[in-house]
Structures are given as structure tokens and as C-alpha cells.
Amino acid sequence: MSRFALLPLLADGDFHSGQELADAMGVSRTAVWKQVNRLAEEAGIEIESAKGRGYRIPGGIDLLDADRVMDAMQVRPRSLLTRLDILDTVDSTNSEVLRWVEQGASSGLVCSAEQQTAGRGRRGRQWVSPYAGNLYLSLLWEFSQGAAALEGLSLAVGVAVARALRAFGISGVQLKWPNDVLYGGAKLGGILLEMSGDAAGSCRVVVGVGLNVSMPGSAAVAIDQAWTDVKTICGRQLPARNNLLAALLNELLPLMADFEQQGFARWRDEWLELDAFAGTPVVLHSGSGQSAGVARGVDERGALRLETASGVQSIYGGEISLRSAQ
Numbered sequence: 001m002s003r004f005a006l007l008p009l010l011a012d013g014d015f016h017s018g019q020e021l022a023d024a025m026g027v028s029r030t031a032v033w034k035q036v037n038r039l040a041e042e043a044g045i046e047i048e049s050a051k052g053r054g055y056r057i058p059g060g061i062d063l064l065d066a067d068r069v070m071d072a073m074q075v076r077p078r079s080l081l082t083r084l085d086i087l088d089t090v091d092s093t094n095s096e097v098l099r100w101v102e103q104g105a106s107s108g109l110v111c112s113a114e115q116q117t118a119g120r121g122r123r124g125r126q127w128v129s130p131y132a133g134n135l136y137l138s139l140l141w142e143f144s145q146g147a148a149a150l151e152g153l154s155l156a157v158g159v160a161v162a163r164a165l166r167a168f169g170i171s172g173v174q175l176k177w178p179n180d181v182l183y184g185g186a187k188l189g190g191i192l193l194e195m196s197g198d199a200a201g202s203c204r205v206v207v208g209v210g211l212n213v214s215m216p217g218s219a220a221v222a223i224d225q226a227w228t229d230v231k232t233i234c235g236r237q238l239p240a241r242n243n244l245l246a247a248l249l250n251e252l253l254p255l256m257a258d259f260e261q262q263g264f265a266r267w268r269d270e271w272l273e274l275d276a277f278a279g280t281p282v283v284l285h286s287g288s289g290q291s292a293g294v295a296r297g298v299d300e301r302g303a304l305r306l307e308t309a310s311g312v313q314s315i316y317g318g319e320i321s322l323r324s325a326q
Helices: 003-010 018-025 029-043 066-071 075-080 093-102 153-166 230-237 241-262 265-274
Strands: 048-050 054-056 083-090 109-116 135-143 173-176 180-183 186-197 203-211 281-286 289-298 304-308 311-315 321-324
Touching: 003 018, 003 029, 018 029, 018 054, 066 083, 066 241, 075 241, 083 093, 093 109, 093 135, 093 186, 093 203, 135 241, 153 173, 153 180, 153 186, 153 203, 153 241, 153 265, 173 265, 203 241, 241 265, 265 289, 281 304
Parallel strands: 083 109
Antiparallel strands: 048 054, 109 135, 135 203, 173 180, 180 186, 186 203, 281 289, 281 321, 289 304, 304 311
């Protein structure tokens, strides 16, 4: 019996007796009890047990459903989607899509999951991925002109994420070069791009997006920086995760389909409006050392424009992190 089979029965937040759950799944009450304990231990889900009433998840749980996501998508993005897999648990949605690439997968494939056991951000950092709390998604797209045609893509993805959140009345989102989504100076989401194939020709790009939706406090202790989530921003008006995922795909799929022809130029002005560090003294850290200056936005290729005593220089991506000097 899969733990995923039990969760939909408890998702409404109401009490359900052990016998009711056993009958629904065609198993014994002892098997239900074992699965309840496994959910609490392995997924970190709080499950309340009351004699004579049964089991419940206080407040319920918002599970992802592929049909609901696709029903909420707009016409063009839906036409660009070739496959949507929503997994229970995976090491990393990016890793899963890269495995699809090895099997010949191409554009329009999307993988999301309730939980990642080895989610990662840039520079190999862990991406905290509690069960059914946040959104983790990876989108595959094929490009014919190599890596040069992808300059600024991670920045454009950040704009797409901000647009998706704006559809739910979440304004004030900012972007930190090259791939962080911020709100009130705290991290709300992150972007990870990985490429497979010929850097000078046909290649496949996996765009990974992690968005904090309802981060449990027990999971947040592993985060080593200021963070926030959609629940904190929206309060009682928290959008359903299926609708949030649909909104992200509504923005991301057309972006990927058009980017090779349009490039970053279409997205640059909007990125500049969302720039969290515009005109701010910053220190750039990289493997070769650090550089101090004033952030002056990004150029047409998505490179950071850093003003120093010797003038304005363009800083490209890679293993560079951005920190305020103040």
C-alpha cells in the first residue's frame, strides 16, 4: 500500500475512523495504523488520533493533482505541455527530468513532486523540500542554437515567477541576480537551470523552480538565510497549490517556447523594475575571490553591471553569489 493512497482520504482535515480508511483502501486497520505512523515519520505530516473518532490531519493538506492543474491552465500553455508528472517523492525534480532526457525526452515535459529528498539549489546547496508544503517543478525544453541563445534565461524565468504570483494579488516580489525570488528581502523562491547536449548546437535545458508556499516550522530550521512563503504573505487568502502550479506553467511554457527567438531583451525592462539590488553597494563572491561595487542592473545579455572605481563591468553567471555590502 502506498502512503500516497492514504493522504487523499485524510486531506479534508476531518476525522476518519480506522475502519473507514481500511474499507476505502481494502486493507486491515492494522495496516492503516502502520501507514499513519509512516506518514508522520517519513513525510513529517502531523496526524492526530482520537479514540472513537479516528485520524485526521489538522487543517487538512493541499495535495497536487495533475487534472486540476491542467484545468486551471490557459489555452496556449496547455497546448505546449506534452507531459505532466506529479510524483509523491523524488530525489530531485531536476534529476528526474534529466533522467527523462537520457531516454530521449524533448520539449514540454514537466515534473513536480510533493517532496524532494535531495532537492538542490545553485552551487550544490540543499533545497529544503518538505512534503506537500511548497512547490517543486522542473520543465524541459529543447533549443537548437546552443548556450549562447540562452543568455538571460534564468532572469526571464524569475520575471515569469513574479508574474505568476501577481495573478494572485502578490505584488512586491523582487529578483536577486541571477536566480533568487525575494519578498521583503527574504527568499521566497529559487531557480536552477541545467543543460544537456551540445553547448554550441542542439541542447536540452531543464528549468527548475522552487517556491515556498507553506513552509512548516520544523523544516525551516534547516534554512540558513532569511526566508518567507506565500502563506505568510497572503494569510487566509492562500491560493491552492494546484492553482499556483498552473499559474507558473502559464508563464513558463510560453517563455520557453519563445525565448530562442525573442531572447532576454523582451524581459530585461521588467527584470530591472524588479531588481532588489538596484543602485546598492554589493560584494560579489566567487571561487576566485570577491569584488565590491554598486549594482547597476543587467545588460542585454543578462550580465550584472557592476560599477567599480575602474568603471562599469559586466559580470556573467556561474559560481557567483551576490550579497549586499551594507
